[in-house]
Amino acid sequence: MHVDLVESLRCPHAHEDGWLVASADDVVQRRIMRGVIGCPQCGSEWIVRDGVLAFDESARSAEVDDEHSPQESAAMRLAALLDLRDSRGTVVLVGQATRVGNEIAALTGVLLLAVNAPPAVAAQHSRLYSAHGLPLGVGTVRGVVLDSRHSGPVWLASAVRALERGGRLVAPATTAVPQEVKELARDANEWVGEVQVAASGLVPLRRGGIV
Ligand SMILES: [Zn+2]
Numbered sequence: 221m222h223v224d225l226v227e228s229l230r231c232p233h234a235h236e237d238g239w240l241v242a243s244a245d246d247v248v249q250r251r252i253m254r255g256v257i258g259c260p261q262c263g264s265e266w267i268v269r270d271g272v273l274a275f276d277e278s279a280r281s282a283e284v285d286d287e288h289s290p291q292e293s294a295a296m297r298l299a300a301l302l303d304l305r306d307s308r309g310t311v312v313l314v315g316q317a318t319r320v321g322n323e324i325a326a327l328t329g330v331l332l333l334a335v336n337a338p339p340a341v342a343a344q345h346s347r348l349y350s351a352h353g354l355p356l357g358v359g360t361v362r363g364v365v366l367d368s369r370h371s372g373p374v375w376l377a378s379a380v381r382a383l384e385r386g387g388r389l390v391a392p393a394t395t396a397v398p399q400e401v402k403e404l405a406r407d408a409n410e411w412v413g414e415v416q417v418a419a420s421g422l423v424p425l426r427r428g429g430i431v
Contacts, residue, residue, distance in 0.1 A: 221252045221273045222346045225333055228310060228360035228382075231259040232275050232352060239357075244268075251346065276351035285340040286316060295323030301405075301412040302363040302388045304328040312354060312382065313337075314375070315367035317390075321345055333361070336370060353378030365390040383415040 226242045244255035251271055258265040266275055274280055298320055302311060307329030313321050318337035325332045325345055332345035335354060348355075353374040354364070364379040364387070371392050379389055380400050389401055390412045397403045401413035 221257075221268055221271060221348065222331060222333075223247065223250050223252060224331060225310065225346050226252075226257070228333075228356050229257065229273075229348075230355050230357045231262060231264060232350060232355040233259070233262050233264060235261055237357060242268075271347065273346075273348040275355055276349055279336050279349040279351040282351075283315070283336055283338040285338045291320075292323055295320040295327060298365065298390065299324055299327050301390050302365070304330055304363065309362035309384075310360065311363040311365075312356070312361050312379075313365050314354075314370045316369070317365035317367050330362070354382050356382035358382070359384040359387075361387065363388045363390075366392070366395070368392045368394070371395040380415060385415055385417065387415045389413050389415065 227239060229240045230237055231240060238259065238261045240257050240259055242252060242255060242257050244252045246254040252268050253271045255268045256265050257268060257273055266273060304311065310331045310333055311324065312333045312335060314335045318334040318341050321332050321334050322345065334341070334345055334347045336349055337347055358381055361382050362384055364383060366375055366379060376391065376395065376398055380398050383389060390410055393406055393408060393410050397411060397413055400415055400417050402416050403411055403413045405412050
């Protein structure tokens with residue numbers, strides 16, 4: 221888990237949005253290899269082990285390895301769909317999409333977050349496991365790629381929420397395009413869209429009485 225990604229993380233539990241805090245025991249090249257991530261609001265804590273943050277251990281064991289190996293052409297195609305012409309910001313790859321993570325990082329220089337990567341995916345980037353969508357703050361990332369196992373309503377909603385305005389979302393063709401997203405292109409396998417309106421992350425704060 222890269223230290224720069226910690227500020228994008230949010231507690232997966234149902235309470236008002238708040239930052240998580242990291243306590244690192246071992247940091248290598250700005251990545252927390254061993255430590256604890258905690259929520260000051262509800263007191264929850266999660267362990268970072270071997271650089272991997274698991275919000276849900278069940279999500280880690282549920283992932284299976286497919287046969288195909290990553291290809292540079294697939295990475296280049298995905299980088300184009302995500303409009304990664306510079307190295308700014310963070311891109312989130314979920315499930316099978318994590319296979320091209322190292323190639324995309326090498327091609328573009330963006331910060332990568334691999335969510336629910338299958339065990340065989342060798343990751344030189346940040347990894348986390350979550351069972352209920354992306355535990356990320358509003359507008360904290362520039363691109364999200366969902367695979368078929370992670371394209372239900374919870375995953376879609378959390379992806380739209382985490383994307384900045386103008387951010388790109390790639391999802392399986394069988395998935396309906398959310399209304400906040402403008403479809404840009406599609407083929408038989410997937411579509412790519414752009415987030416038109418920023419997610420309404422301020423609403424819970426207003427309801428909480430903070431102006
Ligand atoms: Zn919490």
